[in-house]
Amino acid sequence: MESPETLATATLSIGQVAARTGLSVHALRFYEREGILANPVQREVGGRRRYTEGDVEWLNLCIVLRASGMPVPEIRRYTELARSGAGTEPDRLALLREHEERVLGQIADLQRCLDIVRYKVAVYEDHLGQPV
Numbered sequence: 001m002e003s004p005e006t007l008a009t010a011t012l013s014i015g016q017v018a019a020r021t022g023l024s025v026h027a028l029r030f031y032e033r034e035g036i037l038a039n040p041v042q043r044e045v046g047g048r049r050r051y052t053e054g055d056v057e058w059l060n061l062c063i064v065l066r067a068s069g070m071p072v073p074e075i076r077r078y079t080e081l082a083r084s085g086a087g088t089e090p091d092r093l094a095l096l097r098e099h100e101e102r103v104l105g106q107i108a109d110l111q112r113c114l115d116i117v118r119y120k121v122a123v124y125e126d127h128l129g130q131p132v
Helices: 004-009 014-021 025-033 053-067 072-084 089-128
Strands: 049-051
Touching: 014 025, 014 049, 014 053, 025 053, 053 072, 072 089
Parallel strands: none
Antiparallel strands: none
């Protein structure tokens, strides 16, 4: 059982966190099972999950990493490094730099796709006599 002081800082229910992050309750439970949360989720006496603002901030980072294509195991690795604290910064930096390179590659690929789509739009506008 958690101390009253700990529970006092855990101010958000799973539903509130879902609403704030855009994640479903199911996704939040999945992230917890996968070890992606920086800290263990606090529990009320009845077993209900309680989250802190720090948990929400961490989840928002994880959402960005996931949306940018970082695989769950890599997010878990980043989380493990962050949990380990001081001394892991070089590893965290390396992990983020590798991901940054992948994201830049994705952006370049999308830019090439956009260029082709724009070209085709211009061809059809020209064919149909529509102004560009």
